[in-house]
Amino acid sequence: MLPPRSLKALKGRGAVTNVQGRYEVNVRETFDDGWLREEDEPRVWRTQVTEETAKSILTRNASPDIPFDLSLNPYRGCEHGCIYCFARPSHSYLGLSPGLDFESKLYAKINAPELLRSELCKPDYAVEPIALGVNTDAYQPVERELRITRRILEVLRECEHPVGLITKSSLIERDIDILAPMAEKRLAAASITLTTLDPKIARTLEPRAASPERRLRTIRTLTEAGIPVGVSIAPIIPFVTEPEIEKVMEAAFDAGAIQASYTVLRLPWEVNPLFQQWLEAHFPDRAQRVMNRVREMHGGKDYDASFDSRMTGQGLWADLIRQRVEKARQRFGMTGRGSRFRQLDCTRFRRPLVVPPVGAKAKRAEAMGQMSLF
Template sequence: MSELSKPARIKGRGARDNPAGRFEKTTHEAFDDGWYQDGEPAAPPRTTVSEERARHIISRNASPDVPFDVSINPYRGCEHGCSYCYARPSHAYLNLSPGLDFETRLFAKTNAVEVLRQDLARPSYRCSPINLGANTDPYQPIERKYRITRGILQTLLDCSHPCTIITKNALIERDIDLLAEMARRRLVHCFVSVTSLDNKLSSRLEPRASAPHRRIQAIAALNAAGIPCSVNVAPIIPALTDIWIEAILEQAAAAGARSAGYTVVRLPYELKALFEDWLETHYPERKQHVLSVLRNIRGGELNEARFGLRMRGEGPFAELIRSRLNKACKRFGMQRPVEVDLDTSQFRPPREASPQGELFA
């Protein structure tokens, strides 16, 4: 899409463009054929959901930067539309754009529970805490209809299988009944991500995620129900959201969070141009400052792929962020780093339904 044809802003969306993914062999450019009238508003992009049948549901990784080696993503794409989302480039594998397509053309793995039960029942399966939300949010708005995440949690509870959850949506409160039972058996630890406490900034940065105050309320509701819930100050965007570090930790601690994690924004592949465009759209006066600091902590680039550095960065500014967060955690009585204590010894593989029920359980 040419610069002239881009809308100034699309309310409720994090991107305003649909650039081609890095695997595309052809590119497209908008052309004014005379039918478009100046001042005529374009139709807002609508969310569409395609149901798909997954062959596998458990993903594995060997990254030293994350505290889990297995994960499940019930959905591909994410309607939250976070402008900084490192998962956006994954839509290129579907021949779709990491821009608007990522937040409007979604995929729901409707057979996730069925495939999960098959995977857990394999004789070769070894129990390790499964993370929900490693790539896209398991509680994004379409979960209200599809309830795939809830089905996965019910399956994990039935099998006494531990899990961790990362989300920025207060919809997680819906599943407190399941999560509370899992917590009683040391089977779950939740993380709610908070980037700032500024509703106006949040509505532009992560337009369809829960407002900051609702996320703090979700942290309080989970901890009040006996469900361990930490806060992720993530991602921190230097010169834009870093002013909120201490305030977020203070409110999260008051809501019952006893530990905190953090990451610094990273911009892989197509995300670099998308985030630069977002800055130009919403905060043009800060654009060069934000990008300058990011290059400062990423070795002169906007992204750092090396393990150990990609989530935190390096240099004086990165060290300042780490020091501020650690000191604030100490001040508010929060643990750093986060320690997740889950029990894998209770796991029992699912069994096929039997006419005799659980007679010989």
């Protein structure tokens, strides 16, 4: 029998393979009979964007370990290609792979701003801060042209609705003209994810996200514009990014971040094999050590989804990480997770005056020659 071929990374992509989703009926395995040549394999995965007309846009969260209850995601799938992304398994619901498909076959909710306006108009809508771009990045590369996130922010600005954003992209700087006046009224806050300061690690870990240096510059730019910025050190990967915890927090603090949060590596569903393939391709010398430590932080399993430990882990190593982060917070005077988000002002909210037609109503209005006011 021939030995298995070594896993090789694809340029500009985080996943090494296109693993099957957990809902697939048929299981397929690659078998090398010696005839397949390396150059015969497709090595280029081009990004495809499908416009989607969503039926709903706000997601309510009941998880006790997450500091927000309401979120909005303009996109499904994310071109940043972060190998550790907990949202990857959601592509299985679409009949697609959480691997390369997740970062190359994207869905854009083109009617998101209109749906949001319709939601905010409902008499029973109770205002609370909306977390924008939590599942997949609202500022991933396709946003540069589609501008769905910007249109959403325009609706929130009009209604004086509080919003918190989290991103790895410098594209958020484009919307400072909206975010800065909102921040002045305590209606906007941002968090920049900064996993590592090493550009080589970042290039494989988060291949199409902004470089660490560029993200630090984004923190500085937003801070200078008066927008409160936090840093999310997520995830902390033992023996890969874990040695940099204090350096990342210090660099973010020097750039202007006033809050710091973290999570340890989580490997739900298909993220587990994808991450282990990534380790084999990029860090074969320490792959076993990394996984041994991950299991130690999750009670001997690759992943434990319990609310009390899934974000921070358990055991000695998890406790050491918690202590390191807490001491660094005290040293730099940074607050903990979700503090800025909870301080956003919900008292200014005012409902939109006019709701544009949405979905079938919009099509009927267009057929009758009726023009939208927005």
